Amino acid sequence: MITVLPVETPGLGDRTYLAHDGSVALVVDPQRDYDRVTALADAAGVRITHVFETHIHNDYVTGGLALAREVGAQYLVNADDEVSYERTPVRDDQVIEVGDTMRVRAIHTPGHTHTHLSYALEAGGEQIAVFTGGSLLYGTTGRPDLLGPDHTDTLVRAQWRSAHRLAEELPDETAVYPTHGFGSFCSATQASGLSSTIGEEKRTNTALTADEEAYVQQLLAGLDAYPAYYAHMGPANSGGPGKPDLSAPSVADPAELRRRIEDGEWVVDLRDRTAFAAGHLAGSLNFGLDGQFVTYLGWLIPWGTPLTLLGETADDVAEAQRELVRIGIDRPAAMATGGPDDWAGGEPLASYERAGFGDLKAALGSDDLVVLDVRRNQERAEAHIPGSVHIPVHEVPGRLEEIPAGRVWVHCAGGYRAGVVAALLHARGRDVVAVDDSFDHALDLGLCPMASDTPETPDTHDNRQEINA
Numbered sequence: 115m116i117t118v119l120p121v122e123t124p125g126l127g128d129r130t131y132l133a134h135d136g137s138v139a140l141v142v143d144p145q146r147d148y149d150r151v152t153a154l155a156d157a158a159g160v161r162i163t164h165v166f167e168t169h170i171h172n173d174y175v176t177g178g179l180a181l182a183r184e185v186g187a188q189y190l191v192n193a194d195d196e197v198s199y200e201r202t203p204v205r206d207d208q209v210i211e212v213g214d215t216m217r218v219r220a221i222h223t224p225g226h227t228h229t230h231l232s233y234a235l236e237a238g239g240e241q242i243a244v245f246t247g248g249s250l251l252y253g254t255t256g257r258p259d260l261l262g263p264d265h266t267d268t269l270v271r272a273q274w275r276s277a278h279r280l281a282e283e284l285p286d287e288t289a290v291y292p293t294h295g296f297g298s299f300c301s302a303t304q305a306s307g308l309s310s311t312i313g314e315e316k317r318t319n320t321a322l323t324a325d326e327e328a329y330v331q332q333l334l335a336g337l338d339a340y341p342a343y344y345a346h347m348g349p350a351n352s353g354g355p356g357k358p359d360l361s362a363p364s365v366a367d368p369a370e371l372r373r374r375i376e377d378g379e380w381v382v383d384l385r386d387r388t389a390f391a392a393g394h395l396a397g398s399l400n401f402g403l404d405g406q407f408v409t410y411l412g413w414l415i416p417w418g419t420p421l422t423l424l425g426e427t428a429d430d431v432a433e434a435q436r437e438l439v440r441i442g443i444d445r446p447a448a449m450a451t452g453g454p455d456d457w458a459g460g461e462p463l464a465s466y467e468r469a470g471f472g473d474l475k476a477a478l479g480s481d482d483l484v485v486l487d488v489r490r491n492q493e494r495a496e497a498h499i500p501g502s503v504h505i506p507v508h509e510v511p512g513r514l515e516e517i518p519a520g521r522v523w524v525h526c527a528g529g530y531r532a533g534v535v536a537a538l539l540h541a542r543g544r545d546v547v548a549v550d551d552s553f554d555h556a557l558d559l560g561l562c563p564m565a566s567d568t569p570e571t572p573d574t575h576d577n578r579q580e581i582n583a
Contacts, residue, residue: 116135116243117134117276121144128406148334151412163187165178167193168191170229171351179354204505217235220282225273232280243289244290246293257300261345285310290312339490339491343417347441347442365450371450374447374448379420382423387468388468393464396461396464403433410531468548469548474549522537525556
């Protein structure tokens with residue numbers, strides 16, 4: 115009997131897989147903190163003999179090489195990928211025997227990258243599963259634009275053909291196990307569901323229900339910006355990342371924290387946005403562990419900026435550190451635990467107001483009021499508050515001068531991104547209000563007509579940004 119166990123990484127929207135027959139195991143697309151995988155193998159009483167990569171990842175640093183070295187497994191990577199380490203090269207249609215019961219066939223499925231491979235798992239003469247990486251996802255496919263605009267058209271069409279190859283070569287009952295699609299920005303559009311089969315994808319996936327031109331147009335129209343740190347992931351993975359260091363950083367006292375802030379370093383408070391707004395170390399930033407912490411911190415921080423973590427407990431700091439190593443931020447400069455009074459060393463705490471869309475509606479018309487919408491372009495296109503300034507969250511640090519003078523009410527779709535931006539602006543001396551509310555409430559209040567109800571204003575059109583690969 116073959117067992118497939120997923121290892122979830124919700125902060126990045128990805129899955130790693132461990133498949134075993136009760137004796138030996140294979141791993142597909144392990145994250146950097148692969149101790150979660152070895153713990154799963156130990157609990158199952160199995161030995162990892164093979165580690166497979168579907169592609170050179172764009173959204174995280176792999177743990178594949180370090181895992182394979184630690185457990186003495188073969189590390190299988192496409193023979194056509196240019197890497198700086200020794201691996202077991204694998205090519206299209208090559209079959210790899212894993213133990214006495216499992217056979218894995220590599221299937222070239224370009225689209226997310228040129229050299230992307232899927233892996234079909236067979237046991238007892240039956241096709242059990244296919245690990246599709248960034249190719250066929252649940253209801254969608256991996257995005258084709260991460261290698262740059264010169265490759266996008268070729269890759270999007272290859273992605274359609276790859277999906278059809280999988281559907282044609284594998285039985286309907288084959289379980290589909292993608293790496294991306296659980297919130298990852300590597301997904302072309304929002305994936306649906308937590309499990310699927312080839313047969314189900316044939317019925318529901320646009321890549322398999324639409325013709326090539328319709329699929330291409332729909333997919334490209336759905337693409338939006340992706341995290342800036344992606345630019346660093348491919349080179350890191352091609353270079354062969356080592357085992358992460360998850361030991362605790364040095365502890366900073368209030369004087370050191372103040373010095374780091376004054377030197378322009380990032381001191382990040384890991385508490386939720388409610389606690390942060392109520393009182394925090396002046397000049398610190400807020401990326402709460404209760405949201406997509408690592409995605410947005412990695413997206414906004416100037417790469418290489420020293421980072422200090424403030425957590426209520428050492429476990430909070432350790433959790434953040436584990437998430438950070440997944441995108442190659444290996445060692446925080448320092449840490450501190452406790453609360454803002456401990457970190458401020460007797461200095462006054464900073465704070466700002468939180469509000470809902472009802473409060474914003476009541477305040478509209480004030481002379482000094484600025485509404486800042488930090489949602490993505492596609493969210494903005496669906497509905498927006500007339501007269502609001504639109505700067506997507508990831509563009510705010512580079513466009514601060516575009517935010518008019520006045521009291522800035524920051525909103526997003528649910529509150530997390532608004533909290534991130536409110537903290538960023540407040541640290542730079544702006545008067546802010548964080549709108550911590552669902553955008554659905556703004557619609558219910560009539561604050562924003564739907565895009566189909568009103569023509570696009572010139573101001574909003576000017577603020578649209580094309581995707582830069």
